[in-house]
Amino acid sequence: MTPAHPYHHGALRxxxxxxxxxxxxxxxxxxxxxxxxxxxxxxxxxxxxxHFGNKAGVLTAVAAEGHNLLADALTTAHERRGDFADVGVAYVRFAVDHRAHFEVMHRPELYDAADPDVVAARARTAHVLYAGVAAHSGGPEEPDVLVAGVAAWSLVHGFTSLWVQQALPPGLGDDLEAVARLVAKVLFSHESRSLTGRKERNDDSASA
Amino acid sequence: MTPAHPYHHGALRxxxxxxxxxxxxxxxxxxxxxxxxxxxxxxxxxxxxxHFGNKAGVLTAVAAEGHNLLADALTTAHERRGDFADVGVAYVRFAVDHRAHFEVMHRPELYDAADPDVVAARARTAHVLYAGVAAHSGGPEEPDVLVAGVAAWSLVHGFTSLWVQQALPPGLGDDLEAVARLVAKVLFSHESRSLTGRKERNDDSASA
DNA sequence: CAGGGTATCTTGTCGGTGACTAGTTTTTCT
DNA sequence: AGAAAAACTAGTCACCGACAAGATACCCTG
Structure with a gap:
């Protein structure tokens, strides 16, 4: 009836x-x-x-963990290549690989968004994201960088949200990384715009 | 005890x-x-x-109504000016003015996203959004347009989501429309190509 | 190794909720 | 008017979150 370790198994949290x-x-x-x-x-x-006080406490812990995992992933991607596209791809990949964390993170009404751990982890994420943009643009002090950072963050986050919601139109293929790079390239299209993928061709007229 | 019109007041839905x-x-x-x-x-x-079967039925109706309201707003903005930035601003404004609808719309686990009304209304939105992008770019048939449309949609949706979550960094000011236009301008700077390796300046970077 | 203190977990309970069923009232149709 | 359908009420059940109180295991001192 009772499990092998009814009490105090030490890892309930x-x-x-x-x-x-x-x-x-x-x-x-x-x-x-x-x-x-x-x-x-x-x-x-x-x-x-x-351990968590109430239901929101559990989701707060999940959100904090998620923000930290995301910051880790973005930091790794940034240090490895430093390109904005790589950081963006890491963002999208995180959302797919840690869908539960990602969903909780963006539902502030379900948890305590003012939790110190959450705030700190979110700041880490923002820092990496803006660093990627600053490296792409001139200097990190220009006002443009702030707007550009918001744009980059918005693009990546919006694409990610729509992708996981399956709210994007068909015809994009299912290769997440390839599509994400194409989309990211639209934002920073400083040189030749080789946006055309290899395959795929859609009969337009979105929706169905 | 019972209200004046206990039954059949005709407008319960x-x-x-x-x-x-x-x-x-x-x-x-x-x-x-x-x-x-x-x-x-x-x-x-x-x-x-x-009237609604269950709780999801209510939220499905709200989502369908929201998608239709959004399509209406985007259509109006598109017909009035036809500029992508105006459509994007209308998108953001809709989310702020109809926050409840907007939130439900992007929580597909809470309602029936396959509902015909929802699907039809969402298709209307997608069509307007892509029309705005097509007008900005070359022709509506290029594969580029699909990617560009996804990028535009992603940017607008991401900015909107982050704004309503208050997840954007401070220092942007509180003028929603001005900030939105600045951000939108980043995406379609084909002619000026500011912000990237080549730095140029946006002439009407009004406020900040 | 005894005993108390504390952290951890269980049990019991209460109000609230979603979904379902059956019954009642109102409207509509003929 | 009378029957049928629509619109709403009343009752019930299992489940949930939160809380209180009790039980159990661990730990520390001596």
């Missing part, structure tokens, strides 16, 4: 977070229930609340 | 939708309850389900 990620991938961030997380972790229905 | 918009603005789309909508409309707790 981590187990609940992992269960939350799985559950969010299944039913979305708004439909997760603490009781379901408890069942998945093999503990009683009130155990998760002990 | 509309009343529930209006109540839903108000409630979503207050507590977010995931936290609305059918029972609360019923209370706001002055009917019994099960009345909304008669």
């Amino acid at each position: 981590r187990a609940v977070l992992d269960a939350a990620v799985v559950a969010i991938n299944e039913v979305g961030p708004a439909a997760v229930s603490l009781r379901d997380l408890a069942r998945r972790a093999g503990v009683s229905h009130a155990a998760p609340a002990y | 509309r009343a529930v939708l209006d109540a839903a918009v108000v409630a979503i603005n207050e507590v977010g789309p995931a936290a609305v309850s059918l029972r609360d909508l019923a209370r706001r409309a002055g009917v019994s707790h099960a009345a909304p389900a008669y």
Whole structure:
């Protein structure tokens, strides 16, 4: 009846977070229930609340973790190549690979967006994103850079959101990275615009 | 006890939708309850389900209405000026003016995204958005247009999402339209190509 | 190794919610 | 007017979040 380690197995917090990620991938961030997380972790229905206070506490922890994972991914991409496109691709890839985290992160009504961990992690992300833009443009101090950074961030975030929502038109193919690079190239098209991919050709007239 | 028109007041569907918009603005789309909508409309707790089937049905109706409102706004902006920036500004303005609709629209896990009304309304939006891009670029048949359209849509949607989430950095000011135009201009700077390796200046960079 | 203190988890409970069913009232159609 | 359909009410059940109180395991001191 009771599991092998009914109490104090020492990793419930981590187990609940992992269960939350799985559950969010299944039913979305708004439909997760603490009781379901408890069942998945093999503990009683009130155990998760002990570690997280309430439901928002769980999602806050997921959001903080997600922001940190994103900042890590962007930092790695930035240090490896330093190109804006690579950072952008890393952003999109993160959203696909960590869909649960990404979804929670952009639903501030579901968690405490003022949580210190969340704020700090978000600042890390912003810093890397703007660094990529600054490297592309002249200097990091121009007012243009701020606007350009917002534009770059908007483009990447918008593309990512629409992609994961499957709200983009068909005919783009399913190669996420290739499409993302094409789109990113539109923003910074300083030289020849070789936007034409290899394949694909759509009969236009979007929608269906 | 019972209100003046307990039954058949003839406009319950509309009343529930209006109540839903108000409630979503207050507590977010995931936290609305059918029972609360019923209370706001002055009917019994099960009345909304008669018209909408279930909770997702209400949100589906809100989403469809939102998509249609957005398509209307974009069409008006397109016909009036035809410039991409104007359409983009209309997109952002819609999200701010109809925040409840906009939020529901981009939470496909909360409603039936395959609903015919939703699909049709979304197609209208896509058409206007792509028309604005096609007018800006060469012809509507090039494969470039598809990518450019996705880029434009991504930029506008991403900026809008980040703005309403208040996730954009400070220092941009609070004039939504001015900031939006600055950002939109970054995307279509084919002739001037400011902001990239070649730095040029936007003559009407009004405020900041 | 005993015993107390504390962190961790369980059990029980309460109000609220979504969905369903059955019943009641109003409107509409003929 | 009378029947049929539409619109809404009332009741019920399982589930959920939050809270309170109790039980259990770990830890530390001695």
